[in-house]
Amino acid sequence: MDQDNNQHEHEQEVLEPEAAETESVETSDEAGADFENKTREELLEDVKRLAHMADDYKTRYLRAQADFDNFRRRSRQEKEEFATYANVKILEELLPVLDTFDMALKTQEGSDVKMLLAGIEMVHRQLITTLGNYGLQEIGAVGQPFDPNLHEGIMQVESAEHPANTVVEELRKGYKVKDKVVRPSMVKVSQ
Known part of the structure; x- marks a missing residue:
């Protein structure tokens, strides 16, 4: 019996959307009939109203476009000014x-x-x-393992006191700001 009730409810759910589609078709038919019932003056009045709305939308669009162009121009000028005086x-x-x-x-x-x-x-x-x-910091080099991200190795040398691939001598100091290397250290590396 529960199966019969469930099946009956399902059939009603299927029928309801079909009824809604039929109503919308009838509504559009009524609108078409309403269109056919209008006089020429009423149609011309509708055309004028719609043309006025279209002009209004066009004006709003052009204003929004002009505002956006002005915003882009101001942003570009502010960036240039910031770069100049940073x-x-x-x-x-x-x-x-x-x-x-x-x-x-x-x-x-x-x-x-x-x-x-x-x-x-x-x-x-x-x-x-x-x-x-x-934020400028010196990059530690001598005695550190060679890191190609921080050091620029220009030559390898024999070293008894340093393990292989270790910075033996710093020829030019390297600097970084936070995690960004401004200039790598120029170093000699042990073999």
Whole structure:
């Protein structure tokens, strides 16, 4: 008996969508009949109304397109301006380093070499500190395993004190900012 009820419910579900399709066909037929019942003036009025709506949509579309073009232009200008002035802050912080260099160069000709060396060391410390404030870090090299992502090996040398494939000597320091290598270390590697 439950099977008969389930089968009867299923048949009703199948019949209901067919009834909905028939209703929509009848509705469109009524709209067609409504179209045929309209007078010429009513049809012309509908055409004017639809033409006005089409003009309104076209105007809205053109305004949206113009707004988008203006947005793209402003974004491009802002990017160019940012790129132009992005380095101003770091340059401002490097100016004291330049001032210290100027003071070191203005030392008297007969002045002590130790004073000149102390001035150069001070400039070096200032420069390292300023660049470090922007995330610049020295890449450790000597005694480290050779890593082609961090080191640029220019030659291999025999070494009794270092295991194979280890950096023996650093010829030029390498630097990175966070995980991005700015310049790899130029190194000699043990065989």
